[in-house]
Amino acid sequence: MIETVRVNVAGAPHEVRIGPGLIGQAGDALVPLLARHRVAVLTDEHVAELWLPAFEAALGAAGIEVDALALPPGEATKSWPWVERTCSWLLDTGVERGDLVVTLGGGVIGDLGGFCAAILRRGVRYVQVPTTLLAQVDSAVGGKTGIDTTQGKNLIGAFHQPALVLADTATLATLPVRELRAGYAEVVKMAALGDAGFFDWLEEDGDDLLDLGPASVAHAVRAAVRMKADIVGRDEREGGERALLNLGHTFAHALETGAGYSGDLLHGEAVAIGLGLAADLSVRLGHCDAAVPARLRAHLRASGLPAALSDMQAHLPDTDGLIDLMRQDKKAVAGRLRFVLLRGIGAAFVSADVPEDALRAVLEAAGDRG
Numbered sequence: 001m002i003e004t005v006r007v008n009v010a011g012a013p014h015e016v017r018i019g020p021g022l023i024g025q026a027g028d029a030l031v032p033l034l035a036r037h038r039v040a041v042l043t044d045e046h047v048a049e050l051w052l053p054a055f056e057a058a059l060g061a062a063g064i065e066v067d068a069l070a071l072p073p074g075e076a077t078k079s080w081p082w083v084e085r086t087c088s089w090l091l092d093t094g095v096e097r098g099d100l101v102v103t104l105g106g107g108v109i110g111d112l113g114g115f116c117a118a119i120l121r122r123g124v125r126y127v128q129v130p131t132t133l134l135a136q137v138d139s140a141v142g143g144k145t146g147i148d149t150t151q152g153k154n155l156i157g158a159f160h161q162p163a164l165v166l167a168d169t170a171t172l173a174t175l176p177v178r179e180l181r182a183g184y185a186e187v188v189k190m191a192a193l194g195d196a197g198f199f200d201w202l203e204e205d206g207d208d209l210l211d212l213g214p215a216s217v218a219h220a221v222r223a224a225v226r227m228k229a230d231i232v233g234r235d236e237r238e239g240g241e242r243a244l245l246n247l248g249h250t251f252a253h254a255l256e257t258g259a260g261y262s263g264d265l266l267h268g269e270a271v272a273i274g275l276g277l278a279a280d281l282s283v284r285l286g287h288c289d290a291a292v293p294a295r296l297r298a299h300l301r302a303s304g305l306p307a308a309l310s311d312m313q314a315h316l317p318d319t320d321g322l323i324d325l326m327r328q329d330k331k332a333v334a335g336r337l338r339f340v341l342l343r344g345i346g347a348a349f350v351s352a353d354v355p356e357d358a359l360r361a362v363l364e365a366a367g368d369r370g
């Protein structure tokens, strides 16, 4: 069964379709969007092997010609050199302003490919076909595109809404379990920031979701996409409420940058650790009690995710180094850091009032790596 969620962003409203088998129906879905029967597909080498043939076949059946570029998998591809190569390839294949680019893959391909689409010929339309849990519940929705640099995550980018999102939940069957769990961290984030009932459901049924029970997958992807679409519809450019979607991310981005965007620490794993640290900071500042980080960490660990600095393998900068990395956070205003904090599970808010000594104390306590 296919569900449709509308993302009502001004000037670029579009649908997110969710369900198994959408890749097989992609030709019919894309034809109405095409000026000519030709698309450029950006993917990565893992996804190209597993899902590109079915995608090409579906488009071929609708008479659509496909040019495809498979990039190296992994976070390091979300970087300047690959923007240059991808844009050159798109120009070489003759992509015109009226054409459509398709991103078939996880958040790396969606963010990089969406950014290339945003800047190519000052903007071409693109369709997201997310194939990871993370991309289906989060990154393919909302139009944030971009790349990482040594200074920090996602610091170069553009808001560029897709024309359509096709979240084929059947693709999750080939996802390695570590990647599935990393995506689950963003599901936990959505629940933790704004829906206590959803968090209760995850504690009850999250196992079934991670076992890819079809009803649980459908429920969780739909719930997360609805939440995100609602928030993005109200605040596309992150003037306020959208920042809540960054719960745990000021920490997570510093950890990922500190770890050098290596496969030792996946984005979702960094988010899981970041959620615990954001909850610790909330406790230290008196916004919630210690049961909140305890409950969050218990669930993350039960789901096979790292939930504390001590759970991670990657080599990290010291506390000062991490705080320096956090200063690059896009939420900072006039040099002051802003954090998404918790009053409880499901009740996040943005605070500009976080003394550096509280942040330092949280990181140092976590440095005991407990």
Ligand code: NAD
Residues within 6 Å of the ligand: 044, 045, 046, 047, 050, 073, 074, 075, 078, 105, 106, 107, 108, 109, 111, 131, 132, 133, 134, 135, 138, 139, 140, 141, 142, 143, 144, 145, 153, 154, 171, 172, 173, 174, 175, 176, 179, 182, 183, 267, 268
């Ligand atoms: P990813 O794109 O690196 O994919 C993870 C791995 O899974 C890769 O090795 C990929 O080849 C493989 N893979 C993808 N689909 C597969 C499938 N169906 N079967 C088997 N293997 C498959 O990582 P990700 O976790 O999807 O995305 C992480 C990125 O998303 C980060 O860069 C993060 O910053 C970004 N992100 C962006 C937003 C946003 O709003 N734009 C939100 C959250 C995260």
Ligand code: GLY
Residues within 6 Å of the ligand: 138, 141, 142, 144, 242, 245, 246
């Ligand atoms: N992942 C954060 C956002 O889309 O705003």
